[in-house]
Amino acid sequence: MISVAIVDDQPLIRAGLRMIVDSQPDLVLAGEGGDGAEAVELARAHRPEVMLLDVRMPGTDGIAAVPGILAASGATRVLMLTTFDLDEYVYGALRAGAAGFLLKDAGPEQILAAIHAIAAGDVLLAPTLTRRLVEQYVARPPRASADGPLTPSPTGSERCWSRSPTA
Template sequence: MTTVLIVDDQPLQRFGFRMLLDSNPDTSVVGEAGHGAEAVRQAAELRPDVVLMDIRMPGMDGIEATRRIIAAGSRSRVLVLTTFDLDEYAYGALRAGASGFLLKDAQPEELLAGIRAVAAGDAVVAPALTRRLLDTFIERGVTTTAEPDLRLAALTEREREVLQAVARGLTNGEIAELLVLSESTIKTHVSRVLAKIGARDRVHAVIIAYEAGLARPEPGQ
Protein backbone atom coordinates (compact mmCIF):
# COMPACT_ATOMS: atom_id res chain seq x y z
CA MET A 1 0.00 0.00 0.00
CA THR A 2 1.40 3.36 -1.08
CA THR A 3 0.42 6.29 1.13
CA VAL A 4 -0.14 9.65 -0.57
CA LEU A 5 -0.44 13.27 0.57
CA ILE A 6 -2.38 15.41 -1.93
CA VAL A 7 -1.28 19.04 -2.21
CA ASP A 8 -3.36 21.41 -4.37
CA ASP A 9 -5.01 24.75 -3.70
CA GLN A 10 -8.14 23.72 -5.64
CA PRO A 11 -10.60 21.70 -3.48
CA LEU A 12 -12.24 20.10 -6.52
CA GLN A 13 -8.84 19.02 -7.84
CA ARG A 14 -7.99 17.41 -4.49
CA PHE A 15 -11.38 15.72 -4.44
CA GLY A 16 -10.80 14.23 -7.87
CA PHE A 17 -7.39 12.90 -6.94
CA ARG A 18 -8.75 11.44 -3.70
CA MET A 19 -11.58 9.69 -5.52
CA LEU A 20 -9.12 8.11 -7.92
CA LEU A 21 -6.59 7.08 -5.29
CA ASP A 22 -9.14 5.80 -2.78
CA SER A 23 -10.73 3.65 -5.48
CA ASN A 24 -7.38 2.02 -6.18
CA PRO A 25 -6.50 -0.90 -3.87
CA ASP A 26 -2.77 -0.08 -3.90
CA THR A 27 -2.95 3.56 -2.77
CA SER A 28 -4.22 5.30 0.35
CA VAL A 29 -4.68 9.05 0.82
CA VAL A 30 -3.41 10.00 4.28
CA GLY A 31 -3.93 13.74 4.04
CA GLU A 32 -4.63 16.84 1.97
CA ALA A 33 -3.04 20.29 1.96
CA GLY A 34 -4.11 23.47 0.21
CA HIS A 35 -0.76 25.31 0.28
CA GLY A 36 2.94 24.68 0.64
CA ALA A 37 3.36 25.40 4.34
CA GLU A 38 0.64 22.92 5.20
CA ALA A 39 2.25 20.39 2.88
CA VAL A 40 5.58 20.68 4.70
CA ARG A 41 3.88 20.25 8.08
CA GLN A 42 1.79 17.26 7.02
CA ALA A 43 4.71 15.57 5.25
CA ALA A 44 6.65 15.72 8.52
CA GLU A 45 3.73 14.43 10.58
CA LEU A 46 2.25 11.82 8.24
CA ARG A 47 5.43 10.65 6.47
CA PRO A 48 3.61 9.62 3.27
CA ASP A 49 5.39 7.54 0.65
CA VAL A 50 4.50 10.10 -2.03
CA VAL A 51 3.57 13.78 -1.96
CA LEU A 52 1.45 14.68 -4.99
CA MET A 53 2.52 18.30 -5.33
CA ASP A 54 0.87 21.17 -7.18
CA ILE A 55 3.24 24.01 -8.13
CA ARG A 56 1.27 27.22 -8.30
CA MET A 57 -0.31 27.90 -4.94
CA PRO A 58 -0.78 31.06 -2.87
CA GLY A 59 1.77 31.69 -0.16
CA MET A 60 4.46 29.03 -0.22
CA ASP A 61 4.48 27.44 -3.67
CA GLY A 62 5.22 23.85 -4.55
CA ILE A 63 8.89 24.48 -5.33
CA GLU A 64 9.69 25.85 -1.90
CA ALA A 65 7.56 23.18 -0.24
CA THR A 66 9.44 20.49 -2.16
CA ARG A 67 12.78 22.00 -1.19
CA ARG A 68 11.85 22.04 2.49
CA ILE A 69 10.45 18.51 2.50
CA ILE A 70 13.62 17.15 0.88
CA ALA A 71 15.94 19.28 3.03
CA ALA A 72 14.28 17.93 6.16
CA GLY A 73 15.45 14.45 5.21
CA SER A 74 11.91 13.20 4.75
CA ARG A 75 11.38 9.68 3.46
CA SER A 76 8.60 11.08 1.28
CA ARG A 77 9.18 11.42 -2.45
CA VAL A 78 7.63 14.29 -4.37
CA LEU A 79 5.73 13.88 -7.64
CA VAL A 80 4.95 17.26 -9.20
CA LEU A 81 1.81 17.92 -11.20
CA THR A 82 1.84 20.78 -13.66
CA THR A 83 -0.28 22.15 -16.50
CA PHE A 84 2.70 22.52 -18.87
CA ASP A 85 5.29 19.89 -19.71
CA LEU A 86 8.11 22.43 -19.66
CA ASP A 87 6.67 24.79 -17.10
CA GLU A 88 9.64 26.61 -15.53
CA TYR A 89 8.12 25.98 -12.14
CA ALA A 90 8.14 22.23 -12.71
CA TYR A 91 11.76 22.46 -13.77
CA GLY A 92 12.54 24.34 -10.58
CA ALA A 93 10.81 21.66 -8.55
CA LEU A 94 13.00 18.97 -10.08
CA ARG A 95 16.07 20.93 -9.03
CA ALA A 96 14.55 21.32 -5.58
CA GLY A 97 14.43 17.54 -5.21
CA ALA A 98 11.21 16.31 -6.80
CA SER A 99 11.41 12.81 -8.25
CA GLY A 100 9.59 13.75 -11.44
CA PHE A 101 6.52 15.37 -12.84
CA LEU A 102 3.36 14.59 -14.73
CA LEU A 103 0.82 16.73 -16.50
CA LYS A 104 -2.44 17.41 -14.73
CA ASP A 105 -4.32 16.05 -17.73
CA ALA A 106 -2.52 12.70 -17.52
CA GLN A 107 -4.73 9.64 -17.77
CA PRO A 108 -5.69 8.01 -14.43
CA GLU A 109 -3.55 4.96 -15.18
CA GLU A 110 -0.56 7.23 -15.92
CA LEU A 111 -0.96 8.98 -12.59
CA LEU A 112 -1.24 5.70 -10.70
CA ALA A 113 1.78 4.28 -12.51
CA GLY A 114 3.72 7.46 -11.74
CA ILE A 115 2.90 7.25 -8.04
CA ARG A 116 3.95 3.58 -7.93
CA ALA A 117 7.20 4.35 -9.76
CA VAL A 118 8.11 7.26 -7.49
CA ALA A 119 7.31 5.22 -4.38
CA ALA A 120 9.65 2.49 -5.69
CA GLY A 121 12.48 5.00 -6.06
CA ASP A 122 12.28 5.64 -9.78
CA ALA A 123 12.09 9.01 -11.48
CA VAL A 124 8.98 9.84 -13.46
CA VAL A 125 10.16 11.79 -16.47
CA ALA A 126 9.94 10.30 -19.94
CA PRO A 127 13.28 10.16 -21.80
CA ALA A 128 12.07 12.63 -24.43
CA LEU A 129 11.09 15.08 -21.70
CA THR A 130 14.42 14.51 -19.98
CA ARG A 131 16.19 15.67 -23.14
CA ARG A 132 14.02 18.78 -23.34
CA LEU A 133 14.55 19.55 -19.67
CA LEU A 134 18.29 19.32 -20.20
CA ASP A 135 18.03 21.74 -23.10
CA THR A 136 16.39 24.15 -20.68
CA PHE A 137 19.05 23.37 -18.08
CA ILE A 138 21.82 24.40 -20.49
CA GLU A 139 19.94 27.42 -21.85
CA ARG A 140 19.71 28.82 -18.34
CA GLY A 141 23.47 29.08 -18.29
CA VAL A 142 24.09 26.73 -15.38
CA THR A 143 27.85 26.78 -15.01
CA THR A 144 29.95 23.66 -14.69
CA THR A 145 33.17 23.48 -12.77
CA ALA A 146 36.59 22.80 -14.25
CA GLU A 147 37.62 21.12 -11.01
CA PRO A 148 37.12 17.35 -10.67
CA ASP A 149 33.76 16.63 -9.07
CA LEU A 150 34.30 14.44 -6.01
CA ARG A 151 30.85 12.92 -6.50
CA LEU A 152 32.14 11.20 -9.65
CA ALA A 153 35.52 10.13 -8.26
CA ALA A 154 34.34 6.70 -7.14
CA LEU A 155 32.81 5.74 -10.49
CA THR A 156 34.43 3.12 -12.66
CA GLU A 157 34.91 3.84 -16.35
CA ARG A 158 31.87 1.72 -17.18
CA GLU A 159 29.76 3.51 -14.58
CA ARG A 160 30.79 6.87 -16.06
CA GLU A 161 29.65 5.61 -19.47
CA VAL A 162 26.33 4.56 -17.96
CA LEU A 163 25.88 7.94 -16.27
CA GLN A 164 26.64 9.74 -19.53
CA ALA A 165 24.00 7.63 -21.28
CA VAL A 166 21.47 8.35 -18.52
CA ALA A 167 22.26 12.05 -18.93
CA ARG A 168 21.35 11.76 -22.60
CA GLY A 169 17.90 10.61 -21.55
CA LEU A 170 18.34 6.99 -22.65
CA THR A 171 16.26 4.21 -21.12
CA ASN A 172 17.89 1.15 -19.56
CA GLY A 173 17.03 -0.82 -22.68
CA GLU A 174 18.65 1.77 -24.94
CA ILE A 175 21.75 1.89 -22.76
CA ALA A 176 21.98 -1.91 -22.82
CA GLU A 177 21.88 -1.86 -26.62
CA LEU A 178 24.45 0.95 -26.80
CA LEU A 179 26.93 -0.75 -24.47
CA VAL A 180 26.11 -4.31 -25.60
CA LEU A 181 25.11 -5.44 -22.12
CA SER A 182 21.99 -7.01 -20.65
CA GLU A 183 19.28 -4.71 -19.33
CA SER A 184 19.58 -6.30 -15.87
CA THR A 185 23.30 -5.44 -15.85
CA ILE A 186 22.47 -1.85 -16.75
CA LYS A 187 19.93 -1.66 -13.93
CA THR A 188 22.64 -2.81 -11.53
CA HIS A 189 25.08 -0.23 -12.89
CA VAL A 190 22.49 2.56 -12.60
CA SER A 191 21.75 1.61 -8.99
CA ARG A 192 25.46 1.68 -8.15
CA VAL A 193 25.94 5.01 -9.89
CA LEU A 194 23.08 6.59 -7.94
CA ALA A 195 24.49 5.28 -4.66
CA LYS A 196 28.06 6.41 -5.38
CA ILE A 197 27.21 9.96 -6.47
CA GLY A 198 24.53 10.44 -3.80
CA ALA A 199 21.72 10.95 -6.29
CA ARG A 200 18.14 10.67 -5.09
CA ASP A 201 17.03 9.26 -8.43
CA ARG A 202 17.67 9.28 -12.16
CA VAL A 203 16.70 12.93 -12.65
CA HIS A 204 19.03 14.04 -9.86
CA ALA A 205 21.82 11.97 -11.44
CA VAL A 206 21.30 13.76 -14.75
CA ILE A 207 21.57 17.16 -13.10
CA ILE A 208 24.75 16.10 -11.28
CA ALA A 209 26.27 14.87 -14.57
CA TYR A 210 25.64 18.24 -16.22
CA GLU A 211 26.80 20.27 -13.24
CA ALA A 212 30.01 18.22 -13.11
CA GLY A 213 30.66 18.70 -16.81
CA LEU A 214 30.44 14.97 -17.54
CA ALA A 215 27.60 15.54 -19.98
CA ARG A 216 27.06 18.19 -22.64
CA PRO A 217 24.12 18.90 -24.92
CA GLU A 218 24.38 16.94 -28.15
CA PRO A 219 24.64 18.71 -31.51
CA GLY A 220 21.22 19.60 -32.84
CA GLN A 221 19.54 19.49 -29.44
Protein backbone atom coordinates (compact mmCIF):
# COMPACT_ATOMS: atom_id res chain seq x y z
CA MET A 1 0.00 0.00 0.00
CA ILE A 2 1.15 3.52 -0.85
CA SER A 3 -0.02 6.18 1.57
CA VAL A 4 -0.94 9.49 -0.07
CA ALA A 5 -1.69 12.89 1.48
CA ILE A 6 -3.47 15.65 -0.44
CA VAL A 7 -2.90 19.34 0.24
CA ASP A 8 -4.74 21.95 -1.81
CA ASP A 9 -6.62 25.07 -0.76
CA GLN A 10 -9.53 24.26 -3.07
CA PRO A 11 -11.95 21.67 -1.58
CA LEU A 12 -13.16 20.64 -5.05
CA ILE A 13 -9.61 19.80 -6.18
CA ARG A 14 -9.01 17.83 -2.97
CA ALA A 15 -12.26 15.91 -3.54
CA GLY A 16 -11.26 15.04 -7.10
CA LEU A 17 -7.80 13.89 -6.05
CA ARG A 18 -9.32 11.89 -3.18
CA MET A 19 -11.60 10.10 -5.68
CA ILE A 20 -8.55 9.23 -7.81
CA VAL A 21 -6.64 7.89 -4.78
CA ASP A 22 -9.68 6.01 -3.42
CA SER A 23 -10.21 4.33 -6.82
CA GLN A 24 -7.00 2.32 -6.45
CA PRO A 25 -6.65 -0.76 -4.24
CA ASP A 26 -2.93 -0.11 -3.65
CA LEU A 27 -3.36 3.51 -2.48
CA VAL A 28 -4.60 4.71 0.89
CA LEU A 29 -5.43 8.27 1.88
CA ALA A 30 -3.19 9.43 4.74
CA GLY A 31 -4.87 12.80 5.21
CA GLU A 32 -5.79 16.13 3.68
CA GLY A 33 -4.90 19.76 4.24
CA GLY A 34 -5.52 23.20 2.84
CA ASP A 35 -2.17 25.01 3.13
CA GLY A 36 1.56 24.53 3.51
CA ALA A 37 1.51 24.58 7.31
CA GLU A 38 -1.05 21.76 7.32
CA ALA A 39 1.14 19.88 4.81
CA VAL A 40 4.08 19.96 7.23
CA GLU A 41 1.84 18.78 10.08
CA LEU A 42 0.43 15.95 7.91
CA ALA A 43 3.97 14.85 7.09
CA ARG A 44 4.92 14.87 10.77
CA ALA A 45 1.77 13.09 12.00
CA HIS A 46 1.13 10.56 9.21
CA ARG A 47 4.41 10.22 7.29
CA PRO A 48 2.76 9.59 3.91
CA GLU A 49 4.90 8.07 1.18
CA VAL A 50 3.61 10.60 -1.37
CA MET A 51 2.15 14.05 -0.85
CA LEU A 52 0.19 15.76 -3.61
CA LEU A 53 0.85 19.44 -2.94
CA ASP A 54 -0.57 22.56 -4.58
CA VAL A 55 1.96 25.25 -5.47
CA ARG A 56 -0.12 28.34 -4.76
CA MET A 57 -2.05 28.46 -1.50
CA PRO A 58 -2.76 31.18 1.04
CA GLY A 59 -0.40 31.37 3.98
CA THR A 60 2.51 29.03 3.39
CA ASP A 61 2.59 28.04 -0.28
CA GLY A 62 3.54 24.58 -1.47
CA ILE A 63 7.09 25.37 -2.54
CA ALA A 64 7.88 27.03 0.79
CA ALA A 65 6.42 24.01 2.61
CA VAL A 66 8.55 21.35 0.88
CA PRO A 67 11.66 21.72 3.10
CA GLY A 68 9.48 21.47 6.22
CA ILE A 69 7.71 18.39 4.84
CA LEU A 70 11.03 16.70 4.10
CA ALA A 71 12.39 17.59 7.54
CA ALA A 72 9.22 16.35 9.27
CA SER A 73 9.18 13.06 7.38
CA GLY A 74 12.28 12.14 5.43
CA ALA A 75 10.36 9.37 3.69
CA THR A 76 7.66 11.60 2.14
CA ARG A 77 8.09 12.31 -1.57
CA VAL A 78 6.37 15.46 -2.84
CA LEU A 79 4.47 15.74 -6.13
CA MET A 80 3.71 19.39 -6.86
CA LEU A 81 0.47 20.21 -8.68
CA THR A 82 -0.47 23.55 -10.21
CA THR A 83 -2.59 25.21 -12.86
CA PHE A 84 0.25 27.65 -13.60
CA ASP A 85 2.75 26.49 -16.22
CA LEU A 86 5.61 28.71 -15.04
CA ASP A 87 9.28 27.74 -15.12
CA GLU A 88 10.02 29.55 -11.85
CA TYR A 89 7.54 27.24 -10.08
CA VAL A 90 9.20 24.16 -11.55
CA TYR A 91 12.71 25.33 -10.65
CA GLY A 92 11.60 26.47 -7.19
CA ALA A 93 9.88 23.17 -6.47
CA LEU A 94 12.84 21.08 -7.60
CA ARG A 95 15.32 23.22 -5.67
CA ALA A 96 13.14 22.84 -2.57
CA GLY A 97 13.28 19.05 -2.92
CA ALA A 98 10.06 18.08 -4.70
CA ALA A 99 10.23 14.76 -6.55
CA GLY A 100 7.74 15.67 -9.25
CA PHE A 101 5.74 18.40 -10.90
CA LEU A 102 2.46 18.04 -12.77
CA LEU A 103 -0.08 20.47 -14.12
CA LYS A 104 -3.60 20.09 -12.78
CA ASP A 105 -4.92 19.41 -16.28
CA ALA A 106 -3.26 15.98 -16.09
CA GLY A 107 -5.70 13.12 -16.35
CA PRO A 108 -6.31 10.57 -13.60
CA GLU A 109 -4.04 8.04 -15.34
CA GLN A 110 -1.15 10.53 -15.37
CA ILE A 111 -1.67 11.40 -11.72
CA LEU A 112 -1.76 7.72 -10.73
CA ALA A 113 1.34 6.98 -12.81
CA ALA A 114 3.09 9.92 -11.15
CA ILE A 115 2.15 8.72 -7.66
CA HIS A 116 3.56 5.26 -8.39
CA ALA A 117 6.72 6.66 -10.01
CA ILE A 118 7.37 9.05 -7.12
CA ALA A 119 6.71 6.29 -4.56
CA ALA A 120 9.25 4.09 -6.40
CA GLY A 121 11.90 6.79 -6.01
CA ASP A 122 11.74 8.28 -9.48
CA VAL A 123 11.54 11.96 -10.37
CA LEU A 124 8.71 12.92 -12.68
CA LEU A 125 7.90 16.09 -14.60
CA ALA A 126 4.93 16.77 -16.84
CA PRO A 127 5.92 15.93 -20.44
CA THR A 128 5.44 19.52 -21.64
CA LEU A 129 7.69 20.78 -18.85
CA THR A 130 10.32 18.15 -19.55
CA ARG A 131 10.40 19.07 -23.23
CA ARG A 132 10.75 22.78 -22.46
CA LEU A 133 13.48 22.24 -19.84
CA VAL A 134 15.45 20.01 -22.22
CA GLU A 135 15.10 22.56 -25.04
CA GLN A 136 16.37 25.31 -22.72
CA TYR A 137 19.26 23.15 -21.55
CA VAL A 138 20.31 22.16 -25.06
CA ALA A 139 20.12 25.78 -26.27
CA ARG A 140 22.68 26.89 -23.67
CA PRO A 141 26.27 27.10 -24.87
CA PRO A 142 28.51 24.38 -23.44
CA ARG A 143 30.74 25.37 -20.54
CA ALA A 144 34.48 25.03 -20.93
CA SER A 145 36.20 22.89 -18.36
CA ALA A 146 39.49 23.54 -16.59
CA ASP A 147 40.68 20.30 -18.23
CA GLY A 148 39.90 21.60 -21.71
CA PRO A 149 36.91 21.46 -24.02
CA LEU A 150 34.74 18.38 -24.29
CA THR A 151 35.05 16.67 -27.66
CA PRO A 152 33.29 13.60 -28.98
CA SER A 153 35.37 10.50 -29.53
CA PRO A 154 33.91 7.38 -31.17
CA THR A 155 33.81 4.10 -29.30
CA GLY A 156 32.51 1.29 -31.46
CA SER A 157 29.17 2.25 -32.97
CA GLU A 158 28.52 4.77 -30.20
CA ARG A 159 29.98 8.14 -29.34
CA CYS A 160 30.97 9.16 -25.85
CA TRP A 161 32.36 12.40 -24.47
CA SER A 162 35.97 12.62 -23.41
CA ARG A 163 38.54 15.35 -22.75
CA SER A 164 40.34 16.72 -25.78
CA PRO A 165 43.84 15.24 -25.98
CA THR A 166 45.21 18.64 -27.01
CA ALA A 167 43.97 20.45 -23.92
